[in-house]
Amino acid sequence: MAALALVALTAMPAKAQNAEAFPSYIQVNGRAEKEVTPDEFYLAITIDERDSKGKIPVETRQREMVAALKRLGVDVEKQLKVANLSTGLLKKNTSVATAKYQLRLTTASDVAAAWQALDALGISDVSIARVSHSKIDELKAEVRTEAMRNAQQTARQLAEAVGQSVGKCFYVYDSNNDVVPAYYNNAVVMRAKASMYDAAEGAVEEEQALDFKTIKLQYNVQARFVLE
Numbered sequence: 001m002a003a004l005a006l007v008a009l010t011a012m013p014a015k016a017q018n019a020e021a022f023p024s025y026i027q028v029n030g031r032a033e034k035e036v037t038p039d040e041f042y043l044a045i046t047i048d049e050r051d052s053k054g055k056i057p058v059e060t061r062q063r064e065m066v067a068a069l070k071r072l073g074v075d076v077e078k079q080l081k082v083a084n085l086s087t088g089l090l091k092k093n094t095s096v097a098t099a100k101y102q103l104r105l106t107t108a109s110d111v112a113a114a115w116q117a118l119d120a121l122g123i124s125d126v127s128i129a130r131v132s133h134s135k136i137d138e139l140k141a142e143v144r145t146e147a148m149r150n151a152q153q154t155a156r157q158l159a160e161a162v163g164q165s166v167g168k169c170f171y172v173y174d175s176n177n178d179v180v181p182a183y184y185n186n187a188v189v190m191r192a193k194a195s196m197y198d199a200a201e202g203a204v205e206e207e208q209a210l211d212f213k214t215i216k217l218q219y220n221v222q223a224r225f226v227l228e
Contacts, residue, residue: 024227026158026166030151031221034143035214038131041111043103044083045118046125058097061123068117069103072110079104102129108212133215143217148172151223159227167226176219 047061066076074080083100105111111128118126133139155166 025170025224026155026227027171027222027224028151028154028158029220029222030147030149030154031219032143032146032150033216033218034139034146035216036133036136036139037214038212039106039134040132041105041108041212042129042131043105043111043114044127044129045101045103045123047099047101047123048125049097056122058099061121062099064121065101065118065123068121069114072113072117074103074105074110074114131212131215136215140217140219144174144176144219144221147219147221148223151221152225155223155225159225165228167228169223169225171222171224173222174219175222 045065047058047065049056049058066080069076069080081102081104083102084098103114105114115126118124152166152169159166
């Protein structure tokens with residue numbers, strides 16, 4: 001009990017000092033947002049021997065997949081990663097191997113072409129894991145900065161309305177969680193996939209069929225400025 005009382009007593013002078021230092025201030029919220037067109041598309045690919053009833057080994061499918069992607073101009077060493085490789089015992093003396101991969105592409109038309117090539121090989125377990133932007137961290141910083149500038153502008157407008165001006169900012173509260181890349185409903189994408197097979201449509205139509213939404217970056221800050 002004595003310790004709690006001591007903490008309360010020692011905290012009071014600091015609070016009083018803060019009030020004396022800034023007897024008149026304005027508190028405002030600043031908000032900014034930006035929509036970004038993604039330029040990184042991550043596909044999750046699963047190769048399972050059960051798809052061919054165990055007749056085609058995973059290694060064979062893997063070689064076929066790599067060859068097909070190379071023909072599309074994909075740098076498999078940089079863009080294709082092994083996510084998981086496992087063997088599960090289903091029956092006595094019978095094992096089925098499963099391999100999972102992550103493929104990074106840079107355009108929606110590349111996604112359409114890769115999806116079509118994989119499907120032609122009998123690799124149908126393909127989904128869009130997420131999309132992002134190659135400069136996502138820089139863009140986040142820009143939007144955060146803009147939110148703070150907007151807070152300052154709001155403070156100035158409100159202060160001028162009562163014949164005052166704002167001085168230095170002495171408090172900023174940033175409660176934002178990190179903005180995560182966009183995810184997709186793959187069922188919707190799969191329904192749109194049928195248009196990929198019409199070669200006359202062209203890459204532009206393929207992009208429209210996939211209908212990749214933009215990544216929305218939103219930030220809010222709370223700030224206090226001295227009123228002068």
